Amino acid sequence: MSKNILVTGASSGFGLLIANDLHKKGYNIIGTSRNPEKYASKVPFKMIALDLDSDQSITTLPDRIFKEIGQLDILINNAGFLVNGIAEEIPIELGRKQFETNFWGTIKVTNAILPYFRKQKSGKIITIGSITGLVAFPSTAYYAASKHALEGYYKALRFELTEFNIRVAMIEPGSFKTNIMENSSTTLNRIEDYNSLRNKSEKYADFIVEQGEDPAIVAEKVLKVVETDKPEFRNLVGKGLSVLILLQHFAYGILEKMILKQLNNT
Structure with missing residues (x-):
């Protein structure tokens, strides 16, 4: 019997x-989007509406899912967006919105599904994080903070759900060619003192995206986690990430110099 999988933010990018990819492998996919009617005729799987900033949209999600299927086997949390810019220039309201969507929205969706997973004594929760949830870079302060927060939350949740046979895993992609920068939010507020750093950061971000790997690799990693009974919690995807994490934990000074050198040479 094919497993039923819910993928949030399935209208573009990684989602x-x-x-x-999962549909091609024979899984029954339900994708979500804020505006599913725009994409329903363009994708081979079912699309339903979900707005991570709307409590009503989230609380009604299970009823709408189970009108389509009898059981949900896997939740893949992917929906979210990027707030891009120098930390001091970003209004607190925009930073708060970053957390409301990326962190609280993701947590609320998970909590809406958990009672059903607990009742059936099975399930898998896979959340798409980011390397910035482990190592922060210039102009990503709020995005990195939201991804760090997800990392901590799901680490704890992994322990709490073990007795219910519910598995929890994070996918941590590095640099990939996606439309994340095109869909990012920023501010028109500019502090002159940051002009030099801002220009370097923007060039560095463009360089990183241009040099990014094929995002299909991330889908392949997700498939492996889907098909693994007891997946590892942290699943890094991308070149050189293991070294980057090692530097983060044991030699941050070296890592910091590497990032600054790349910024200045871009």
């Missing part, structure tokens, strides 16, 4: 690739 669309993941949903398409």
Whole structure:
């Protein structure tokens, strides 16, 4: 029997690739989007509405899912967006919105599904994090903070759900060619003192995206986690990430110099 999988944010980017890849492998996919009617005719799987900033949209999600299927086997948390810019220039309201969507929205969706997973004594929760949830870079303060927060939350949740046979895993992608920068939010507020750093950061971000790997690799990693009974919690995806994490934990001074050198040379 094919497993039923819910993929949030399945209309573009990683979410669309993941949903398409799993569909091709024979899984029954339900994708979500704020505006599913725009994409329903363009994808081979079912699309339903979900707005991570709307409590009503989230609380009604299980009823709408179970009108389509009898059981949900896997939740893949992917929906979210990027707030991009120098930390001091970003209004607190925009930073708060970053957390409301990326962190609280993801947690609320998870909590809406958990009672059903507990009742059936099975399930898998896979959340798409980011390397910035482990190592922060300039102009990503709020995004990195939201991803760090997800990392901590799901680490704890992993222990709490073990007795219910519910597995919890994070996918941590590095640099990939996606439309994340095009869909990012920023501010028109500019502090002159940061002009030099801002220009370097923007060039560095463009360089990173241009040099990024094929995002299909992330979908392949998700498939492996889907098909593994007891996956590892942290699943890094991308070149050189293991070394980067090692530097983060044991030689941060070296890592800091590397980042600053790349910024200045971009």
